[in-house]
Amino acid sequence: MDDSIRKYTQVDRLVGQEISEELLDSLITEGRVQFAPKPTTTSAVSQPGDTPDDDLDIGGGKSIDDMIDSVKDNEDMVKLLEDMRDDMLKDMKIPPASDDIAEAAKKLGSPDGTITKDIMDKAQTILDPVIMEPNLQGYSSVMAALTGNGNIDGDFLACNEVTKGMMDEWNARADDEGDLTADELHKQGSGDSVTRARESFSKKMAEMFRYIFNMLWWEMIWPRLVLFFLESTERFIAIPIDTPFLILRFFKKLTKKNYLKYGPIHKILNKLKILLLCKVPTNAWDNYNPDPEINVWDTKNDKFVPLDQWCSTSIDVKECVNEVPEPSTFNTVDDQENDQWDNNVDDMQSGLRNKLDALFPGDSDTCIPSRFNELFSVEDFEGPGMSPECAEAAKKVMEAIYDDAVQFGDYESSQAQAEQGLNFILNNNIKGAKKEAG
């Protein structure tokens, strides 16, 4: 390494030096490393087993045993919290608010569509990322690392067969690998099956992104671009030149009189509009649907109409041109035009949000956007576990539970009571909490 660079290399300057307490303190990761290692000298990395565990001082006068005891306290605390939570939820009986929710709950095993704690547990198990993702891919990279074979074989589990204990089957499979060492299993798992799974997943992700970008471009951005340029051109041509400020041409209402005066040009522009907005070729985007939230100026009726309606009627300019022009009553700039322009901008922004919301449903535990179910066809799945229908049913059930929790009951009071219970556990040490509980 060049000497001029060497002196600026921090690591190089630390070699053979004692690390100060200040530097060690600054290396402590907030909340993750509880015990700072004692000041030490950088040297070759020691091998496991070089230092007997009992002699290892991890700093702050603490030992490994203290750290393990602290983890035990955490475990006890979490157990108390889980028991408290289960006690609060055990008598849950939520009647279905709609037929859809009843059907979803029945799929998960509810006889009459009522949502109980058991149904909720099933839904949460289905939606758990550790369990869901490998099932939907038909492959588990964790399983591959453990067994050398990540394929999940067999038929789909019925939704009501999903339980918290279902991964015990994978655990049993992980134990069946005989005398292979952990390293050998890992190498085996790193072979073709992992590569295949990774490629399959990448392909699906690429397809999903292609779908998103195509949809965003063709259905949201492209029509607005086309309308902006073509309608601006139409306005520029049609509005009389005697308008005092040239820029106002773009904001004046395009009346039928103006339109008819320059009919042949508008005929061409209109045909271009129809071609670009209503006839997107299928090899470019085969799912194209004119967006009803985009408004197009309908010169025949002197008003804005939704794009899908405009495309379906396929306005014929020739009819307009041959009509007798009516006396114009819209010669002046009025605020309605500007408001309409602002509304168009708002529509564009809200339309974009609505599209994305439909694709990615809001706060829920699922990662499956509803429109992408078609990308994960049944043939792509190799094995058992939950089908997309199960995931959808689980998602509906969880949403119904959260909706019920927010809507019914004395929410604020129950929230206060739950917080009180939680604070009692957190603010007292575990021994104190155990003593109180008797």
Add this chain to the structure above:
Amino acid sequence: MRNNKHGYVPAALMFDRAIRQMRDHVEYEKFLCRTIKDNDVTKQFKENTEVHPESKYRFMYNSKTVNEHTVAGKKAKKDGDR
């Protein structure tokens, strides 16, 4: 504490996700402890994971291959090889 006509405390759902994340965190820390030391406490860690209702923790931290990374697993393997 039953403040809901459907038989449960709605606010418990608020903490459900946090409690699950805490359990994920604790199970991981228990496994790390098992890779550092083998004593009565870490043996209890393994047993507690074994009996927990959530099977994913058994799959992730108590399977044969993963267990071989722990101190107890290494000892058992060494004893088995002798």
